[in-house]
Amino acid sequence: MQTTIACLTAPGKAAIATLAVRGPQAWAITLAHFMPRKGSLPDTPDAGQYWYGRLGNELADDVVLAVKQGLPTIALEVHCHGGVEVVRMIQELYLEHGAILSPWQDETNGLFETLAHASTVRTANILLDQVSGAWQVCMRELADPDPVRGTQVRQRLAELIPLGQHLVEPWQVVIAGAPNVGKSSLMNALAGYTRSVVSPSAGTTRDTVALRLAIDGWPVEITDTAGIRAATNDLELQGIERAQSVARDADLRLWLLDGSTGPIFPDDPVGWHFLINKIDLPAAWDWQSLPEALRISARTQTGLTELCEMISRQLVPQPPLPGEAVPVTAEQAALVGKKR
Ligand SMILES: Nc1nc2c(ncn2[C@@H]2O[C@H](COP(=O)(O)OP(=O)(O)OP(=O)(O)O)[C@@H](O)[C@H]2O)c(=O)[nH]1
Numbered sequence: 001m002q003t004t005i006a007c008l009t010a011p012g013k014a015a016i017a018t019l020a021v022r023g024p025q026a027w028a029i030t031l032a033h034f035m036p037r038k039g040s041l042p043d044t045p046d047a048g049q050y051w052y053g054r055l056g057n058e059l060a061d062d063v064v065l066a067v068k069q070g071l072p073t074i075a076l077e078v079h080c081h082g083g084v085e086v087v088r089m090i091q092e093l094y095l096e097h098g099a100i101l102s103p104w105q106d107e108t109n110g111l112f113e114t115l116a117h118a119s120t121v122r123t124a125n126i127l128l129d130q131v132s133g134a135w136q137v138c139m140r141e142l143a144d145p146d147p148v149r150g151t152q153v154r155q156r157l158a159e160l161i162p163l164g165q166h167l168v169e170p171w172q173v174v175i176a177g178a179p180n181v182g183k184s185s186l187m188n189a190l191a192g193y194t195r196s197v198v199s200p201s202a203g204t205t206r207d208t209v210a211l212r213l214a215i216d217g218w219p220v221e222i223t224d225t226a227g228i229r230a231a232t233n234d235l236e237l238q239g240i241e242r243a244q245s246v247a248r249d250a251d252l253r254l255w256l257l258d259g260s261t262g263p264i265f266p267d268d269p270v271g272w273h274f275l276i277n278k279i280d281l282p283a284a285w286d287w288q289s290l291p292e293a294l295r296i297s298a299r300t301q302t303g304l305t306e307l308c309e310m311i312s313r314q315l316v317p318q319p320p321l322p323g324e325a326v327p328v329t330a331e332q333a334a335l336v337g338k339k340r
């Protein structure tokens with residue numbers, strides 16, 4: 001493993017610059033060239049320790065030296081004066097001893113770029129926590145000598161893997177059901193505008209129609225689909241096949257039933273969440289026979305708040321607390337035991 005030094009602050013003059021040094025020689029080089037104002041440096045540093053002192057030889061700067069990670073992968077931060085020459089002097093000090101310059105992006109696992117693509121404030125806040133070191137703190141907890149604590153931390157991280165995958169990429173939610181039950185009307189009610197064509201004749205929607213929105217701060221792509229029935233022609237058949245394929249790949253599957261006419265269920269009911277629509281009309285069947293189904297009206301918007309709460313709960317049953325670590329990169333997900 002190579003020892004690296006990266007400048008984390010923007011190039012150019014500033015009051016303070018921050019350099020990240022990590023790798024097998026990071027501590028040995030620092031020990032040889034840093035003189036703390038008080039006391040002395042330990043042989044092996046622990047995360048969270050910091051010192052004020054001078055770094056350099058005949059040319060030196062007053063710096064704060066902070067330990068971000070202890071053994072085995074020592075990671076340090078040097079906070080020095082922000083002049084271009086001071087930064088160069090400190091970089092050269094480490095380069096002369098075999099370290100190499102690395103780009104600042106390597107220090108954040110690409111998380112800054114990910115943060116820039118966050119589409120909601122809620123997901124941006126979670127990513128900001130990760131950029132600010134939530135993962136490093138959690139890794140220290142994972143190394144807890146108490147095996148029960150270590151297992152708890154790992155289990156919680158594993159639970160959060162799906163969330164980590166959807167901080168930028170939206171969850172896929174599909175609305176399916178028989179023709180004319182109000183799928184496109186529901187899509188439009190959630191959108192707040194007419195995204196999908198609505199008509200009283202069955203078989204109106206022929207293709208899938210997608211819409212991106214935020215539900216409870218989570219990025220979601222909702223897809224309206226062609227009504228599923230025995231197709232009357234090739235065009236309709238293609239639309240139905242597409243609907244089935246989107247439903248298979250979705251993270252959450254909503255099956256809409258018409259409360260005002262006899263209910264039509266999917267061939268295989270496993271994995272569907274049932275919604276009874278058109279509850280503004282008289283009931284044509286016993287809605288109590290399906291107690292778990294949410295009752296809504298796309299026309300009057302009754303029950304849509306409860307629907308959004310249900311979608312949020314299903315997608316993220318236990319949202320992370322402020323500052324909690326979430327596995328975002330493929331490496332982090334693999335580390336807690338599940339592949340992305
Ligand atoms: N009364 C009432 N009518 C509704 C409601 N939702 C939809 N409708 C009506 O039901 C009819 C069918 O609505 P759509 O949204 O086009 O139904 P769909 O499921 O998308 O139909 P297909 O695309 O043909 O599969 C339209 O006349 C809507 O106005 C509702 O909640 N209450």
Ligand SMILES: [Mg+2]
Binds near residue numbers: 198205225
């Ligand atoms: Mg439709």
